[in-house]
Amino acid sequence: MDAADNDLTPLQWSQIRSAWGGCAYCGAAASALQRDCVLPLSRGGRYTIENIVPACRSCNASKSNDEVTSWMRRKKLDERSFLLRHRAFLDSIAEVLEQAEAPGLPSRLTAAS
Numbered sequence: 001m002d003a004a005d006n007d008l009t010p011l012q013w014s015q016i017r018s019a020w021g022g023c024a025y026c027g028a029a030a031s032a033l034q035r036d037c038v039l040p041l042s043r044g045g046r047y048t049i050e051n052i053v054p055a056c057r058s059c060n061a062s063k064s065n066d067e068v069t070s071w072m073r074r075k076k077l078d079e080r081s082f083l084l085r086h087r088a089f090l091d092s093i094a095e096v097l098e099q100a101e102a103p104g105l106p107s108r109l110t111a112a113s
């Protein structure tokens with residue numbers, strides 16, 4: 001397994017859940033939140049902290065392999081607020097990830113910003 005590029009640690013998953021405080025899409029404070037890929041794996045998304053958000057069972061099942069913004073529009077969910085929160089979350093982890101990056105290695109995150 002390529003742990004560096006395609007893995008989510010239990011610590012990262014708990015960071016993600018506490019950052020969102022519920023379902024990332026509808027805000028439901030479900031007890032059993034599932035890992036959802038913002039960009040579905042079938043569309044080239046990866047199983048990483050940058051691409052995973054917590055989703056309640058209902059959103060996860062409904063979104064499935066859809067593109068996130070068109071799905072949210074169709075469901076009349078607050079797409080703008082989701083994108084802003086996701087951006088803020090990525091900003092908050094970018095610093096941590098940069099510090100974890102060993103010196104001399106190219107940062108994987110620079111292309112995303």
Ligand SMILES: [Zn+2]
Nearest residue numbers: 023026056059
């Ligand atoms: Zn939901």
